[in-house]
Amino acid sequence: MLKGKKIVIGITGSIAAFKIPALIRLFKKEGADVKVMMTPAAKDFITPLTLSTLSGHPVIIEPFDSNTGAWNSHVELGQWADLYLLAPITANTLAKMAHGIADNFLMTAYLSAKCPVFFAPAMDLDMFRHPTTQKNIEIIKSYGHHLIEPAVGELASGLCGAGRMEEPEIVFDLISEFFNFKNTPFYGKKVMVTAGPTYEPIDPVRFIGNHSSGLMGFCIADEFARQGADVTLISGPVKIYTEVTGINRIDVVTAAEMFDECIAAASAKDIIVMAAAVADFSPANPSPLKIKKSAKPTPLKLSPTKDILAELGKSKTPGQFLAGFALETENEEKNARKKLDDKNLDMIFLNSLNDEGAGFNKPTNKVTILFSNGNVQRLPLKSKPEIAKDIVRIIASVI
Numbered sequence: 001m002l003k004g005k006k007i008v009i010g011i012t013g014s015i016a017a018f019k020i021p022a023l024i025r026l027f028k029k030e031g032a033d034v035k036v037m038m039t040p041a042a043k044d045f046i047t048p049l050t051l052s053t054l055s056g057h058p059v060i061i062e063p064f065d066s067n068t069g070a071w072n073s074h075v076e077l078g079q080w081a082d083l084y085l086l087a088p089i090t091a092n093t094l095a096k097m098a099h100g101i102a103d104n105f106l107m108t109a110y111l112s113a114k115c116p117v118f119f120a121p122a123m124d125l126d127m128f129r130h131p132t133t134q135k136n137i138e139i140i141k142s143y144g145h146h147l148i149e150p151a152v153g154e155l156a157s158g159l160c161g162a163g164r165m166e167e168p169e170i171v172f173d174l175i176s177e178f179f180n181f182k183n184t185p186f187y188g189k190k191v192m193v194t195a196g197p198t199y200e201p202i203d204p205v206r207f208i209g210n211h212s213s214g215l216m217g218f219c220i221a222d223e224f225a226r227q228g229a230d231v232t233l234i235s236g237p238v239k240i241y242t243e244v245t246g247i248n249r250i251d252v253v254t255a256a257e258m259f260d261e262c263i264a265a266a267s268a269k270d271i272i273v274m275a276a277a278v279a280d281f282s283p284a285n286p287s288p289l290k291i292k293k294s295a296k297p298t299p300l301k302l303s304p305t306k307d308i309l310a311e312l313g314k315s316k317t318p319g320q321f322l323a324g325f326a327l328e329t330e331n332e333e334k335n336a337r338k339k340l341d342d343k344n345l346d347m348i349f350l351n352s353l354n355d356e357g358a359g360f361n362k363p364t365n366k367v368t369i370l371f372s373n374g375n376v377q378r379l380p381l382k383s384k385p386e387i388a389k390d391i392v393r394i395i396a397s398v399i
Contacts, residue, residue: 002176003031008081008113010106011051013041015156016088016122016165020046023087023168024054030176035077037061037106039093060105078112083175086110087148088122088165091133097145098136118175120148122165124156144230146246148174178228185396187228192269193221194262194276194308196236198255202300203287210277211360214238216325217275219388221247224271227392232269234261236276255279255305262308267317271395274309274324275349277360281305313344321399323347329354336370346372347398349391357381369394 007027011017020036027034034055038048040062048059060077078084086093086106095101097119102108110117119140127133128150141147148171153164166174195217199207218240221233225244232248236258242249250265252258255278266272281302309324316322322345326336329352336350350368353359358366358381365387369377379390 002027002179005032005179006080006082007032007034007175008037008077008084008109009034010037010039010084010086010089010110011042011046012039012086012088012090012093012106013044014088014090014122014165015045017042017045019165019168020087021050021054023171024051026168026172028054028056035060035080037077037109039104039106062105077109079114081113081115083116083118083178084110084113085118085120085171085175087118087120087171089119091121091123091127091130091136094119094121094133094136094140098139116178117143117145118148118171118178119145120165120171121150121163123150123163125160125163128163141246142248144246146174146178177226184227185399186224186271186392189229189270190232190268191221191224191229191271191273192232192234192262192265193217193224193273194234194258194278195221196238197277198236198258198279198305199253200255200279200282200305201286202283203289203291205290208279208281208283210279212236212238212277213361214240214276215363216365216384216387217273218242219384220273220275220391223385223388223392227396229271232265234258234265234276236278255282255308259306259308259311263311263315266312266315269320271321271399272312272323273391273395274312274322277325277327278308279305307343309339309345310343316344321346321395323349323395325349325351327351327353327359333368333370333376336368340370340372347395355381367391371398 011020024034035057036051036055037060052059096107102111148166150162151164151166152162154160196214197210197212199209201207221231222242222244225231225247234250237253250261252261282305284301284303324345326339326348328335332352336348340348348370351358355366357364364381365384366381367379367387
């Protein structure tokens with residue numbers, strides 16, 4: 001799957017540069033054409049001769065040859081590449097990427113690149129954990145670039161922790177998998193998924209919520225991302241994380257916050273799957289102070305929250321696919337069908353609390369899929385990651 005692919009590798013001044021020759025060999029063995037750039041500091045860790053011998057191309061370090069005046073075009077290189085991999089990348093270069101500082105050839109090529117960008121940090125534990133490094137990584141990810149998370153292991157300092165650049169075989173597998181995305185029906189598609197509960201404040205301490213863990217929505221987001229989609233995940237307060245890098249996660253707490261984020265993002269999406277368990281009601285007048293137990297009890301007045309799914313159904317753009325979830329306890333299919341019709345959905349995924357092993361806080365799920373054309377498909381009890389694969393596969397069959 002890498003045959004004929006053009007890959008640029010940018011190496012910065014890290015001891016982890018010793019891993020790059022093995023990575024070049026893996027790329028070349030699979031038929032990729034590899035060109036290498038280095039920062040001047042990277043020469044302290046690995047020689048240009050080694051890299052040019054393995055890649056079959058001269059290694060570029062400076063914008064021009066001071067002896068001959070021959071110029072290296074960063075624009076041409078950035079346009080030549082099918083993929084730009086910065087590995088290993090130091091905290092210093094992360095900061096430059098985040099803020100557009102082009103003070104060497106590697107950075108000018110980065111700013112000219114039109115292709116997907118992957119970056120693999122490598123640094124000591126405390127440097128990686130530092131708030132500025134983490135902030136810079138988040139900024140770079142917001143540009144749509146793909147983070148190759150550093151592994152946990154023994155570091156050059158003698159410490160043990162996160163900061164070790166991933167092994168060449170893993171980096172190779174991630175990039176090979178990425179190129180395989182182009183053969184999927186979701187490559188280049190923009191997808192929005194919601195997940196988790198919302199918490200509606202009664203006072204600064206207490207809230208109205210539900211038992212949703214967010215796992216089903218997270219599994220769906222992960223599966224879309226594995227299939228090459230550009231995924232935005234809008235999540236209520238949960239204690240889980242996505243497994244796939246590159247997902248744009250937006251965290252919210254209340255139904256009102258989720259409404260605002262969904263409406264802001266929806267118009268640019270090709271596919272929307274609303275898996276969040278959004279509160280239908282919110283306290284009308286939450287107290288700014290904690291309500292004391294000794295206080296005289298007062299009725300809790302509730303106000304309906306904005307119906308996100310209905311609003312998305314009204315504003316659905318031509319060709320946009322919109323699906324929702326329905327959790328029911330009685331007249332399940334009838335109620336789910338009404339929700340599908342009333343809210344202008346293309347598909348709805350029905351969960352019943354009467355099904356053992358399905359529902360909130362379970363690792364498994366059982367789903368009945370209702371289509372807008374009247375068809376029904378039933379998925380047996382499976383793990384939620386397996387259900388997510390089925391859901392994404394079925395969506396692919398109808399879009």
